[in-house]
Amino acid sequence: MAERKIRVLVAKPGLDGHDRGAKVVARALRDAGMEVIYTGLRQTPEMIAEAALQEDVDVVGLSILSGAHMALAPRILELLKGNGQEHVLVFLGGIIPDEDIPALKEMGVAGVYGPGASTEQIVADIRSAVPA
Amino acid sequence: MTLADAVLAGDRLSLARLLTRVENETPEGLAALDELFPHTGRAHLIGITGAPGTGKSSLVNQIAIHFRKLDKKVAIVAVDPSSPFTGGAVLGDRVRMRDLSGDKGVFIRSMASRGSLGGLATATAGVVQVFDAAGFEIVLIETVGAGQSEVDIARLAHTTLVVEAPGLGDEIQAIKAGILEIADILVINKADRPGVESTERALKTMLELAHPVQKIFQHHGTYMAVQASAEEMAGMWMPIIQRTVATEGKGLPELLGSIQSHGEYLRQSGNWQKRERARLEAEFDALVQNELVARFRAGLTEKRLDETVDSIQKRQLSPREAVNLLLNGVGK
Numbered sequence: 037m038a039e040r041k042i043r044v045l046v047a048k049p050g051l052d053g054h055d056r057g058a059k060v061v062a063r064a065l066r067d068a069g070m071e072v073i074y075t076g077l078r079q080t081p082e083m084i085a086e087a088a089l090q091e092d093v094d095v096v097g098l099s100i101l102s103g104a105h106m107a108l109a110p111r112i113l114e115l116l117k118g119n120g121q122e123h124v125l126v127f128l129g130g131i132i133p134d135e136d137i138p139a140l141k142e143m144g145v146a147g148v149y150g151p152g153a154s155t156e157q158i159v160a161d162i163r164s165a166v167p168a
Numbered sequence: 169m170t171l172a173d174a175v176l177a178g179d180r181l182s183l184a185r186l187l188t189r190v191e192n193e194t195p196e197g198l199a200a201l202d203e204l205f206p207h208t209g210r211a212h213l214i215g216i217t218g219a220p221g222t223g224k225s226s227l228v229n230q231i232a233i234h235f236r237k238l239d240k241k242v243a244i245v246a247v248d249p250s251s252p253f254t255g256g257a258v259l260g261d262r263v264r265m266r267d268l269s270g271d272k273g274v275f276i277r278s279m280a281s282r283g284s285l286g287g288l289a290t291a292t293a294g295v296v297q298v299f300d301a302a303g304f305e306i307v308l309i310e311t312v313g314a315g316q317s318e319v320d321i322a323r324l325a326h327t328t329l330v331v332e333a334p335g336l337g338d339e340i341q342a343i344k345a346g347i348l349e350i351a352d353i354l355v356i357n358k359a360d361r362p363g364v365e366s367t368e369r370a371l372k373t374m375l376e377l378a379h380p381v382q383k384i385f386q387h388h389g390t391y392m393a394v395q396a397s398a399e400e401m402a403g404m405w406m407p408i409i410q411r412t413v414a415t416e417g418k419g420l421p422e423l424l425g426s427i428q429s430h431g432e433y434l435r436q437s438g439n440w441q442k443r444e445r446a447r448l449e450a451e452f453d454a455l456v457q458n459e460l461v462a463r464f465r466a467g468l469t470e471k472r473l474d475e476t477v478d479s480i481q482k483r484q485l486s487p488r489e490a491v492n493l494l495l496n497g498v499g500k
């Protein structure tokens with residue numbers, strides 16, 4: 037029996053520019069021994085939920101710089117739930133104002149990380165949140 | 169209802185979950201493979217290999233689009249390398265396949281190679297079987313593309329595409345790696361780039377040197393390419409060279425035509441059955457070996473094993489004599 041790997045989908049929803057941050061996180065998760073499915077720029081919530089299903093991931097990591105997180109995050113959570121993937125943990129990174137964090141957590145986002153967050157922290161949080 | 173039943177009934181979440189169990193080789197996953205086995209053997213398995221960055225994923229995207237136009241259900245298994253140091257992986261092939269999202273007739277699964285060296289993961293064959301049983305008529309398998317020994321894909325797939333691109337300067341390397349011998353179709357992708365003519369000329373020359381060969385998949389899973397006799401040559405498949413521009417879909421109708429002709433050729437010549445039989449026999453053989461070794465070891469104490477290895481190291485027994493002693497009780 038092979039060792040079970042944590043599988044993470046790293047996605048960049050919305051129309052905003054670059055995916056540098058998402059790539060840094062993707063590499064950090066790989067270096068922590070996880071299998072990261074990287075989907076690239078300009079993903080719609082539907083595309084993200086579909087990829088999460090096909091890849092049977094444990095975690096979806098979203099990078100949102102556009103300020104549209106209050107619209108995108110609940111939509112993605114709802115689609116995951118609709119697909120029977122309510123167990124999938126959703127982490128959010130990008131430019132997220134502090135005052136939005138409680139509401140995001142309330143709707144089911146497992147963790148929120150600003151531009152200054154350390155990748156070690158993200159790795160540690162994923163490890164402790166995903167059931168062994 | 170078992171997971172396998174749900175997969176046969178077309179449930180996509182169950183399919184995704186079963187693929188994970190098969191990939192992790194859990195007892196449940198292995199049992200499901202047994203349950204699904206009678207439903208396998210229908211899909212056309214198409215391998216796509218070639219050096220990194222030649223455009224394999226972009227081609228897979230286009231090939232899938234074209235099969236969808238024929239209303240075929242398409243599964244994609246895309247293998248990328250695991251880091252040998254951390255065991256982690258970044259699987260990026262989906263980036264080039266965004267045209268396929270939103271289509272329920274397509275299912276894409278990324279796999280990490282997990283230490284396997286032949287361009288596929290150990291569990292890739294199992295994952296392909298699940299897709300086959302689930303009713304996907306076309307299964308596209310993208311290899312790691314290390315360009316070295318990619319024989320595993322030729323053994324697994326019915327039709328193997330080797331992707332080259334102009335200006336890589338790796339033609340000589342390709343010959344060494346025997347990669348031309350596994351090609352049923354040679355794709356020169358990025359045909360919009362300079363150097364296509366010379367790449368095509370070089371490949372043509374090498375193909376003429378390398379072919380025609382009779383592909384034989386020997387017992388124990390070894391692979392041989394044997395120079396064909398004159399009568400065997402008639403009615404044999406000569407690899408087709410096909411130019412494409414995957415980013416624009418150019419040359420794709422022609423490529424699809426070649427893939428389908430190869431499928432027809434395999435069926436009509438009886439090679440479809442022959443290849444399948446050889447593959448199944450190799451799989452069976454490997455399992456028998458594992459099982460026999462496991463039983464042998466189970467009947468042997470740690471102490472006895474140690475003593476035997478000691479005698480071998482002291483040159484009192486040759487390894488072969490030691491095996492004979494343990495298995496047959498015949499010693500010197």
Ligand SMILES: Nc1nc2c(ncn2[C@@H]2O[C@H](COP(=O)(O)OP(=O)(O)OP(=O)(O)O)[C@@H](O)[C@H]2O)c(=O)[nH]1
Nearest residue numbers: 220221222223224225226264313357358413414415
């Ligand atoms: N000019 C040109 N670029 C292409 C063509 N096909 C693919 N590309 C580009 O080549 C790059 C690599 O393409 P991929 O499809 O990811 O190649 P790959 O062989 O799957 O790469 P790996 O999986 O990393 O080995 C991308 O930037 C593509 O856009 C083509 O026909 N012409």
Ligand SMILES: [Mg+2]
Nearest residue numbers: 224225261310
């Ligand atoms: Mg690729």
